[in-house]
Amino acid sequence: MTNPLESRFHPDDIAAAHHLMETESPAEIDPRIERLVDDLIGRIADKWTLLVLELLEERGTLRFSEIGRLVEGISQKMLTQTLRQMERDGLATRTVHPVVPPRVDYALTPLGNSLSAAFCGVWVWAEKHLDTIEAARRSFDART
């Protein structure tokens, strides 16, 4: 079990996903795909969520201020909003310790961990092809 992608997904899942993405009629895109993309990209997989997701994945439990410090460039507002949304989506847990000063810990749920794993293939792709893309961009810009 060296490959998290292999271990995480079964052929049936892949088949199901492919089925979901195939529209037989020559009409429009499957509305479920639209909903999928809207929900996933627009609400779950935004930049800050992905950053926090990977951070919690590698560090385990962290408190609010730690995440704020570690995710460079995030504003307090977006941090709160992102964490709240992750909690709402069941991706992370929020634990308030009744002490003064307050201490609030965040950690991924199994669902959060699985999302992180699901994105593994994308990170792999990105790392593998980022140079190629930059080259393609330079080439395109030169041609134009």
Place this chain on the structure above:
Amino acid sequence: MTNPLESRFHPDDIAAAHHLMETESPAEIDPRIERLVDDLIGRIADKWTLLVLELLEERGTLRFSEIGRLVEGISQKMLTQTLRQMERDGLATRTVHPVVPPRVDYALTPLGNSLSAAFCGVWVWAEKHLDTIEAARRSFDART
């Protein structure tokens, strides 16, 4: 070769990606991750690009107006912008036929196909857990 994820990525790639995501020092997030996410989410993997990517993946070659019709809700401006960026990034090819009226065909490059495959794991995850997420949201909203 029933599983595109298994066939596409090697254990070495996974290891490399994991290495990329692990920061030993207790400092900040690896800047390369930041760049990765910024580039990928902010420029490549936006909503419209993903929609067009999946469409071209399943339909093969399509002309400009066809894509515009099939991707519901996209404006002509965003369609042009999306396709141009995909071409620039080396994800798609643009073929102009010198006829009147003009005919321009778009198709994925191997790189574009590989990106589509990389997102497979995310689509699988999304389909598998979307109901769970909605339930979590209802539960959270009820608690609040």
Place this chain on the structure above:
DNA sequence: CGGAATCCTCGATGATACTG
């Protein structure tokens, strides 16, 4: 410390009009 509330800006996107 961990937020909530407020105000404000700017850039992404849509709408519209024009063209080879």
Place this chain on the structure above:
DNA sequence: CAGTATCATCGAGGATTCCG
């Protein structure tokens, strides 16, 4: 048909302030 150009909007997100 496949764009380009221009203008208008609107909401995501930053900065700031206040609070338990």
